[in-house]
Amino acid sequence: MQVWNDYLSENKDRFLNELLDLLRIPSVSADSHYKNDVARCAEAVKDNLLKAGCTQAEICPTAGHPIVYGELMVNPNAPTVLVYGHYDVQPADPLELWKSGPFEPEIRDGKIYARGACDDKGQMFMHVKALEVMHKTQTLACNVKFMIEGEEEVGSSNLGIFLENNKEKLKADIVLVSDTSMISMEHPSIETGLRGLAYMEVEVTGPNRDLHSGVYGGAVANPINTLCKMIASLHDADNHITIPGFYDKVQNLTDAERQALNNAPFDLKEYQDDLKVNDVWGEKGYTTLERTGIRPTLDVNGIWGGYTGEGAKTVLPSKAFAKISMRLVPHQNSDEIAALFQKHFESIAPASVQVKVTPHHGGEPVVTPTDSIAYKAASKAIQTAFGKDPIPTRGGGSIPIIALFEKVLGLKTVLMGFGLDNDNIHSPNEKYDVVNFYKGIETLPYFHKYYAEMSR
């Protein structure tokens, strides 16, 4: 609508600068050193909600980092959209690989570089600014509630309790989330599924102390060698995961569904060139899109043990550690998979070592319906703003909380993501294209308009 475009044009520089201010706050939820910064970021989100038109906004304390709630109720007969997002970010290390400081946002070649630029401050902030656009042009068709949390990157462990305790306050008709990606600006898409997550930490102990690898080497189990052997055994020669029962509940798609998934635009050579790899890798019998979309995985996210400093140290270490996570697909359950992993990992440990397995946070896989009013409204909004219909895709990432929205609040979710796969989320040089940021702010009001119209 012209009135939206005009308002956006007049205020676009300010919108961008407000986002940059938010990106300057190092709200790393995983690291307790940043606790005060996370709290400061929650305050900034609250201020921004009030500034955008929310009649009410508050910081809701939890056992961990706080949740920011805000609302603007315009019409008791109109549907209510609950916007979910998160203001916390992933740790920024390895710092030395960033071209500019992770918390000193810099715009280069039309891209905003900063930790959280895409995931999720940039995307979450589009909703705040879209609200301002609709509010200031007096075109808001739905009631809007915001629930912006500070623990998404560490498993949203306190959000479930918040949902349980605030069912009335959070009453809505649909949850709207921008925390995923689309194929490209030329091929807009909507994710209709997300993988779940089970994240484990393992500790392998050999001898009770670090030993001299000459005096003891060859006669005492080296926990690093042993850990490597155990990790290696978790995939077979076809890259299937070997944990007994792991695939038991995996939803198998029909040939037609697989065909539809593989119809999405995808250029393998471009994909490999972007990552500078000579070959892709994955489960035998599946395409790259299937491997990330509909198949579960097991990745080591971190490993450490022994001497990792400069030069050479001939140590046979006492301990070795790894962080191992599994992405899950419908209808796998994160607790069940965590238990299967633990049982299996303990069972494959040789008598010469001891193993400790500790689960970190988990999250459930989700599939969002494509036949709902909300999906149709999202689809039409994108059609209007981009000039073409969005392609439904399956995302490889996880937003653990989506499954809980349905379970606790009885609400379905629409995933309107405007990120790109190469946004380097969770990596050095995370970025968000300025044009995507503005395109999101342009598209989201259409969702509210169509959703209100279709709900009548």
Added chain:
Amino acid sequence: MQVWNDYLSENKDRFLNELLDLLRIPSVSADSHYKNDVARCAEAVKDNLLKAGCTQAEICPTAGHPIVYGELMVNPNAPTVLVYGHYDVQPADPLELWKSGPFEPEIRDGKIYARGACDDKGQMFMHVKALEVMHKTQTLACNVKFMIEGEEEVGSSNLGIFLENNKEKLKADIVLVSDTSMISMEHPSIETGLRGLAYMEVEVTGPNRDLHSGVYGGAVANPINTLCKMIASLHDADNHITIPGFYDKVQNLTDAERQALNNAPFDLKEYQDDLKVNDVWGEKGYTTLERTGIRPTLDVNGIWGGYTGEGAKTVLPSKAFAKISMRLVPHQNSDEIAALFQKHFESIAPASVQVKVTPHHGGEPVVTPTDSIAYKAASKAIQTAFGKDPIPTRGGGSIPIIALFEKVLGLKTVLMGFGLDNDNIHSPNEKYDVVNFYKGIETLPYFHKYYAEMSR
């Protein structure tokens, strides 16, 4: 001899305090932050040599850390003993596992706790003090030269050049080294062989940047998983090393030789209890003593990659690293083994990753003769001081320079070690028993006496 015992008794507290002063200098050769401390330690060694009676002592600069040379020539017709030792120490980390500071020596339960207490400051210093004992009691029967280096823990890379350039100065009849261990004070022993070393660093690169493990997981090779698989494949099910050609030159002992080796006192239960392991580990078909004494090994000394901080980060990292070393036995050659390792490791890398292999320092295995005058003198010295004959054993560790002494200087070596296997060398809480320190000072003059007598 009474005169030695008397002198030792009168000065034992001072001897110990002088050692503690030396242990307070953090002469870590592997870490360039300690460069000045290493230099300071060389000065302290020189001062101690002069104080003990050397008529000449000097700091000899090298391209790396300096070598300390000293001598006391008493009789042109007497044989000359070249004492080799080192004043540099291993890195002290992990620091948090030390009960007292690694460079704040503390005596608890009759043991000196400090980095370098045994390896090798404590053992090297016994020779300095034994010289003082013989010099002050005017009983020195051999000429003595000292060559105390500062790069043993980083591969002695400049000592070879020093040997080449100082053949005249280093002219001697035997090299005497205390940098190994004995079975126990009840079972004194002399090591008659040492393993060699090939030390490699490997880097596995998957994608060109850290990726989100949800967006890319399952479709792109994870370098940590790949590295684990590659490392796991380096041993087969019987724990034989799988590198082609690795065992080609390994010296196979006769059944009688193996029997003799296994006759050494060894209690497997005690060994396991000391290390708190439920089972030993190693190459099928060999005993623990054989596994550390006469068989080559492959150990990962360090591994790192991905996120290793607090909490969970869902990263599919770009790179993973490991430090891998192999202990070698006669007649393996460290350069040949390094080349075999590199070729094999590169060959097993899948197309989805890139591999870089960098050799660190190496060292050759050695066997010292047991039928020489020097060995007999060492054996008789121990018999005199301990009241029983020493058992010949094979040590698992490496002193890379021993092979060079023979090659460059044409000199055989005697390894009179007074350490114990549980001295935690290269580990936190390194210690040296005070009684072993004094026993060494008591024993060494007998070696000089008998060696001079037998050489006549």
